[in-house]
Amino acid sequence: MKNTYFQSLEQLxxxxxxxxxxxxxxxxxxxxxxxxxxxxxxxxxxxLMMAWMNKACLEQTLATGRMTYWSRSRNQVWVKGxxxxxxxxxxxxxxxxxxxxxxxxxxxxxxxxxxxxEHCFYLEVDPANQTVSMLSEPL
Numbered sequence: 001m002k003n004t005y006f007q008s009l010e011q012l013x014x015x016x017x018x019x020x021x022x023x024x025x026x027x028x029x030x031x032x033x034x035x036x037x038x039x040x041x042x043x044x045x046x047x048l049m050m051a052w053m054n055k056a057c058l059e060q061t062l063a064t065g066r067m068t069y070w071s072r073s074r075n076q077v078w079v080k081g082x083x084x085x086x087x088x089x090x091x092x093x094x095x096x097x098x099x100x101x102x103x104x105x106x107x108x109x110x111x112x113x114x115x116x117x118e119h120c121f122y123l124e125v126d127p128a129n130q131t132v133s134m135l136s137e138p139l
Contacts, residue, residue: 003026003098003099003100006026006095006097006099007097020062024055024058024059027055027058027102029055033054033055034052034072035052035053035054035058035100035101035102036050036052036100036101036102037051037102037103037104038102039051039067039104039106040103040104040105041106041108042092042106047119047121048106048113048119049112049119049121050120052069052070052072053068053069053070053102054070056077057070057077058102060077061093061104062090065090066079066081066088066089067079067080067081067087067088067090068080081109081110084110084114085109086108086109086110086111086112087108087109087110088107088108088112089106089107090106091105091107092104093105110139111138111139115138116138117136117137117139119136122136123135
């Protein structure tokens with residue numbers, strides 16, 4: 001589904017600003033009120049994880065600078081690092097061209113993955129051999 005509001009933003013000039021509240025109000029959240037968030041290390045550009053936010057989590061992340069997600073398995077707000085000590089400090093947030101995904105660049109403290117690995121994408125697919133390989137050990 002194409003978001004016509006975000007499509008209209010394609011005409012903006014580089015550096016032109018808009019009110020953040022207006023943009024957030026136009027984001028496309030799914031039927032559960034969630035939007036996917038890709039979290040990337042601000043320095044290395046490694047993709048650390050993918051999670052979900054509702055509007056309140058997104059606003060809390062912006063207000064506190066600490067990555068705050070919605071845990072679908074626990075059905076509750078989850079501040080990354082609150083129990084593990086592996087915090088993510090927000091460095092920048094971006095919205096995609098359709099307004100249905102968020103990219104956050106963060107400073108990661110410790111492991112990003114609940115398995116203790118640097119990032120969650122440690123299983124690599126080899127289509128030619130129809131295999132999957134482990135790329136990293138826990139920190």
